Amino acid sequence: MKIAVCVKQVPDTWAEKKLRSDDSTLDREAADGVMNELDEYAVEEALKLQEAHGGEVTIVTMGPERAGETVRKALSMGADAAIHLVDDALHGSDALATSYAIATILAGRDFDLIFFGSESTDARMSVVPAMVAERLGVAQLTFAQKVDVDGTSVKIQRTTDYGFETVEASMPAVISVVEKINEPRYPSFKGIMAAKKKPVETLSTSDAGLEGSQLGLSAAWTVVEDFAARPPKAAGTIVTDDGDGGVKLAEFLATQKFI
Amino acid sequence: MSEVLVVVEHADGTVKKVTSELLTLARTLGEPSAVWIGPGYSDAAAAVLGEFGAAKVYVAEGAQYIDHPVAPRAEVLASLVSEHSPSSVLIASSADGKETAGRLAIKINSGVITDAIGISADGIATQSVFGGSTVVHSKVIKGTPIFTVRPNSTPPVPAVTSTTRVDVTVPVSEVAMKAKVTGRTVAQKDGRPDLSEAAIVVSGGRGVGAAEGFSVIEALADSLGAAVGASRAATDAGWYPHQYQVGQTGKTVSPQLYVANGISGAIQHRAGMQTSKTIVVVNKDPEAPLFELADFGVVGDLFKVVPQVTEEIKKRA
Numbered sequence: 001m002k003i004a005v006c007v008k009q010v011p012d013t014w015a016e017k018k019l020r021s022d023d024s025t026l027d028r029e030a031a032d033g034v035m036n037e038l039d040e041y042a043v044e045e046a047l048k049l050q051e052a053h054g055g056e057v058t059i060v061t062m063g064p065e066r067a068g069e070t071v072r073k074a075l076s077m078g079a080d081a082a083i084h085l086v087d088d089a090l091h092g093s094d095a096l097a098t099s100y101a102i103a104t105i106l107a108g109r110d111f112d113l114i115f116f117g118s119e120s121t122d123a124r125m126s127v128v129p130a131m132v133a134e135r136l137g138v139a140q141l142t143f144a145q146k147v148d149v150d151g152t153s154v155k156i157q158r159t160t161d162y163g164f165e166t167v168e169a170s171m172p173a174v175i176s177v178v179e180k181i182n183e184p185r186y187p188s189f190k191g192i193m194a195a196k197k198k199p200v201e202t203l204s205t206s207d208a209g210l211e212g213s214q215l216g217l218s219a220a221w222t223v224v225e226d227f228a229a230r231p232p233k234a235a236g237t238i239v240t241d242d243g244d245g246g247v248k249l250a251e252f253l254a255t256q257k258f259i
Numbered sequence: 260m261s262e263v264l265v266v267v268e269h270a271d272g273t274v275k276k277v278t279s280e281l282l283t284l285a286r287t288l289g290e291p292s293a294v295w296i297g298p299g300y301s302d303a304a305a306a307v308l309g310e311f312g313a314a315k316v317y318v319a320e321g322a323q324y325i326d327h328p329v330a331p332r333a334e335v336l337a338s339l340v341s342e343h344s345p346s347s348v349l350i351a352s353s354a355d356g357k358e359t360a361g362r363l364a365i366k367i368n369s370g371v372i373t374d375a376i377g378i379s380a381d382g383i384a385t386q387s388v389f390g391g392s393t394v395v396h397s398k399v400i401k402g403t404p405i406f407t408v409r410p411n412s413t414p415p416v417p418a419v420t421s422t423t424r425v426d427v428t429v430p431v432s433e434v435a436m437k438a439k440v441t442g443r444t445v446a447q448k449d450g451r452p453d454l455s456e457a458a459i460v461v462s463g464g465r466g467v468g469a470a471e472g473f474s475v476i477e478a479l480a481d482s483l484g485a486a487v488g489a490s491r492a493a494t495d496a497g498w499y500p501h502q503y504q505v506g507q508t509g510k511t512v513s514p515q516l517y518v519a520n521g522i523s524g525a526i527q528h529r530a531g532m533q534t535s536k537t538i539v540v541v542n543k544d545p546e547a548p549l550f551e552l553a554d555f556g557v558v559g560d561l562f563k564v565v566p567q568v569t570e571e572i573k574k575r576a
Contacts, residue, residue, distance in 0.1 A: 013507070014526060017389040024395075038508060095371065096364060121507055124388075124530075125373045126354065127361030130329060134362040139437035140329060143354055145501075155441075158328065159502065161353065161453065162270070166442035167328055173438070179508050180501050221370030221402065225383055227395040236538075238550055241559025246567020249539065250575065252555040256537060258459065258483065258516050259572050 001055030001149070003046045004111040005079065006102055006132075007039040009063050009070040010122040017122060023217060024224035025092050026122055028064065035070040038117025040077075040184040041177050045147055046115050047078045048182065053149055056080045058111070062090055062101055068200070075195035076187035082198070087205040092217025095123070099131035100214050105203070107136060111172060113154065118143050118176040129176040139169030142176040261289040261346035264317075264339060266332075266359070267308065268351045272299035274307040276456050277351045279415035281408055282311035286418060287380055289346050290314060293422075294339060296332050297325040300424075309422035311415060319427050323436075329355055330435035333362035338429045340367050340403055347382065347399075352407040352511075353455070360405045369402025376412040376513070376534065390507075390526055391533030409534075410456045411513045446502060454486040454503060459516045460535070462488030462505055463498075464528070466521020466542060466561055470498040475565045476520055482572040488512065488532075490522045506531035520561045524549025541565060 011017050015031030046057045059074040061067050062085035071082045085101060093101065106114060114136075116129040133140035141147075144156035145164060152171050157164045159178055187195070205215060213219060239248050253259045263285040268275040278293070285291035293313035295304070300318050308316055317339055324331045336348060336359065348363065350356040352374050364371040375384040382404055386395045399405070454460065461480040463473055473487070480487045489499040491506050505512055507530040517535035522528055524540075524547055532538070533552065540553040541561045550556045557564050 016392070019393060019395070095361065099361075099365070119508070121530075122389075124507075125361075126357050127364075127371070127373065130358035131361045131365055134330070134333070134365045137434045140358075141438055142328070142358060157444075159354075161455065161502070162448075163444045163446035163502070165328070165440050166444070167438050168441050169438040220400075221364070222372055222397055222399050225396040225398060227393055230387070230392055230394050233552060236550075236552075236554040236556060238545075238553065238556040238558060240545075241557055241564050243563075244567075245541075245557040245559045245564040246569075247571055249541070249555065249557055249564065249568045250571030252539070253516075253568075253572070254575065256516075258537075259575055 001049065001053050001113065002111045003049060003055060003057045003113045003115065004060050004106060005039070005042050005046045005057060005074065005115040006060045007043065007070055007074055008036045008061065008120050009033040009067040010036045010120055013037060013121055019227050023092065024227060025217065033066055033069060035073050036117055036120045038119055038177065038179060041179050041181055042115040042117050043074050043077050043079060044182045044184040045177055049113070049147070049149055058083060060102065060105060061085070062098065071200060072195050073187065075198045076192040077185055078191060080198065082200045083203060084200055085203050085205070085208055089205050089212055089216050092220060093215055094220045094222055095125055095127050095131060096221050097215050097219060099128050099135055101208070101210055102128070103132045103135035104210055105208055106132070113171060114174045116174070116176040118178050129174050133174040136174070139173040141167050141169055141173050144175050144177050145180040147175060147181070262343055263289040263291050264336070264345045264348045265291050265293050265313065266336065266348070266350045266356070267293050267295045268353065268356070269295070269297070269299065269304065272301055272304060274304050275453070276415065277410040279307065279311045280410065280413045281349045281351060282308070282313055283415050284378060284408060284413040285349055286312050288378060288382070292317060294336065295319065296335050298322055305422050305424065310417050310419050312418040312420050313422055314420050315423050315425055317425050317427050319429060323431050326440050327431065327436050328438055328440060329358045329362060330438070331431045332359045333366060334431060334435055335427065335429045336363050337366040339427065345403060347404040347406060350405070350407045352409045357407050360407045364405055367402055369405055370399035371405040372397060372399060373407045375406045375408045378406055378408070387534050390530035409511065409513055411458070446500060449487070451480060452484070452486045454488060455510050455512060457486035457512070458514055459483050459485035460488045460505070460512050460514045461485045461518045461520070462490065462522065463493055463520045464490035464522030465492040467493060467498060473499050475562060479518065479565050479569045482569045490528050519549055520565055522549055523547045524552065
């Protein structure tokens with residue numbers, strides 16, 4: 001089974017994120033980069049399927065050179081190889097452009113399953129997996145909390161507002177995962193050493209056969225007009241419970257007309 | 260006036276509150292037409308859509324549209340956009356809603372903005388990003404703008420109109436049928452409002468200490484007619500079901516009132532609730548970072564404070 005896992009490097013979850021004043025894109029230099037948390041669960045699920053069914057796991061990412069750190073982490077968890085699309089022309093790409101670039105790289109490589117985390121912690125749109133499925137014309141199995149493979153068919157539990165749906169398809173398929181699905185492994189020392197020797201294919205946009213007119217900030221389908229830090233919230237009233245904290249809270253709720 | 264398509268969110272034949280909000284917002288942008296996809300359209304549903312100003316309801320009725328996730332919905336919408344050339348499309352910011360918007364954007368080669376909390380008459384969307392720390396105004400510059408809008412962003416205001424039903428039949432392509440829903444498991448209904456739509460959310464975190472501890476959280480929620488939420492620490496520990504998780508990797512909520520009990524306020528959690536209008540924090544640790552966001556905070560043991568406030572609310576009811 002050939003499995004791809006699409007990962008994204010994002011600013012550290014704990015760091016303060018901000019937009020650049022010059023072009024309103026995310027300031028990726030201002031914070032340490034880490035692998036998007038949900039993508040670790042995607043890598044883990046791919047590795048578990050490989051352990052059970054055999055095959056190869058390939059990491060796919062697009063992003064600046066330093067996104068190579070995220071590629072190495074995925075390789076040290078146990079993936080076999082990686083493809084890294086890196087090009088200044090990609091800077092400022094929106095979800096439409098990102099899905100175009102990723103779908104173009106994946107097309108023709110005959111992956112049976114293409115994994116994603118269901119959301120990135122920076123943009124939080126949750127649309128790229130569905131967009132890649134749309135562009136490739138393959139089944140969309142997103143928000144999976146459980147994945148089962150049987151021969152050439154794959155079945156997931158898709159989390160919904162009311163519980164979950166069971167969704168089935170024949171491969172190939174795009175799968176996105178939620179964090180309930182597994183517990184990602186930590187890279188072992190052996191894994192970290194082995195990762196240094198694993199093949200990473202670095203592609204420019206022209207290597208990948210991408211049209212420049214569809215990529216980057218100048219091609220974006222949306223534009224930021226302006227942005228501002230949210231005004232700091234006025235300090236609230238904090239009381240210490242001396243036996244009547246609940247009563248005081250009820251009084252506050254009454255003055256705010258909640259009760 | 261130009262037509263604005265509003266995709267109806269419905270469950271068991273009932274129109275969800277977010278749809279009334281979207282219709283209210285759509286009236287500021289043009290003339291709203293509702294789009295009902297799936298089985299279960301009824302006079303009662305038509306009445307709700309008419310109450311909030313939908314002059315037309317496009318009805319794509321049939322199980323084929325919901326027996327395959329997302330893709331058929333995008334096909335119905337793409338067909339309506341090409342036939343009627345609306346000025347924009349509004350969809351609720353649910354998981355399905357955002358994915359539908361994403362697929363539609365590719366089909367009609369148009370820009371998409373997700374998680375808007377407001378849209379001005381000239382199409383500029385407001386978003387609250389990075390855990391609520393930054394407010395961004397942006398607009399779509401190519402194609403027919405597609406917006407997904409967060410629940411609880413626009414107070415629903417009625418504007419009663421008579422509604423015309425327009426049946427639409429869009430054949431679902433083979434590609435869109437590649438994934439098939441073969442089962443639906445409904446988690447036990449708790450009888451409380453839907454977490455993402457609730458006007459009041461009462462939530463518990465690490466400080467609740469055990470699954471049994473959530474009974475005091477639930478009692479407070481029920482006294483307020485609220486939904487129950489939980490932090491990731493609580494759902495990871497198995498104290499409360501996963502679908503109630505509020506935060507970066509769970510649900511984003513924006514209620515009128517958010518009551519956080521025993522939640523310290525990691526960024527993970529803040530990202531899911533920071534845009535709540537009024538925030539109340541109960542925590543025994545005075546250093547808990549969530550107090551920074553509190554309009555009202557009580558430093559104390561939640562197992563004393565929460566039952567007391569619940570009693571007080573019942574007395575006043």
